[in-house]
Amino acid sequence: MTTQDNLWLRKIAEDPGHSRWYIQRFRDMAARGADLAGEARLIDAMVPRGARILDAGCGTGRVGGHLAAAGHHVVGVDLDPELIAAARADQPGPTWLVGDLSELDLPSAGIPARFDVIVCAGNVMTFVAPSSRQEILRRFRAHLAERGRVAIGFGAGRGYTHDEFLTDAxxxxxxxxxxxxxxDLRPFTPGADFLVALLTGAA
Structure with missing residues (x-):
């Protein structure tokens, strides 16, 4: 994978201050009292207390941090070391790791592999290299517990159609x-401009 393949890495290459801007943006939103936990509320409703949750493409840790505060065991992974540093500073508790989702192999890092939920929010799947999308989804499948689920959300018009995603899944x-x-649980309809897909690894 080259920098040009991954939209996030391309943004950093074009603007070395992009990650710092992103971190400050969410810190400012939190300071203003913005609701940054919508995704986490849905995930929390899917599992009992003490569930194992992977925050894939965790960014600054806003989703995983909320879930950890609710009593879950959270591991977060992101490609950007600056975002992981911010997550560690702002959201202590979870295990925050720098890593490429297309190479996800948490047992090699000494972390049990099976998760009750894997959440991938924040349009992450539209930032990754197109050639890595299926591999990322395969890695998610390999890290699921027997009855685990994957929750992935992203908007339309970002170079990855919802139909293409469902085919890859x-x-x-x-x-x-x-x-x-x-x-917040509104049904998906044809032509919807956003998709939240809850997926299972069951045959």
């Missing part, structure tokens, strides 16, 4: 359980 062994158009 099927190729990776993930089956749609529920499709929504928002993190």
């Amino acid at each position: 099927a190729a990776a062994g993930l089956t749609p359980e529920l499709l929504l158009s928002t993190w």
Whole structure:
């Protein structure tokens, strides 16, 4: 994978201050009292207390941090070391790791592999290299507990259609359980400008 393949790395290459801007943006939003926990509320409702949750493409840790505060065991992974440093500073508690989702192999880092939920919010799947999308989804499948689920959300018009995503998910062994158009449980409809897909690894 080259820098040009990954949209986030391309943004950093074009603007070395991009990560710092992103971190400050969310710190400012939190200071203003903005609701940054919508995705986390949905994930929290899917599992009992003490669940194992992977925050994939965790960024500054806003989703995983909220879930950890609710009593879950959270591991967060992101490609950007600056974002992971911010997560460690702002959201202590979870295990925050720098890593490429297309190479996700948490047992090699001494972390048990099976998660009750893997959440991938913040349009992460539209930032990764197109050639890595299916591999990322396969890695998610490999890290799921027996009855685990993957929750992935991203907007339309970002170079990755929802139909393409669902085809890739099927190729990776993930089956749609529920499709929504928002993190607050509105049903998915044809032409929706956002998709929240809840996927299972069950055949």
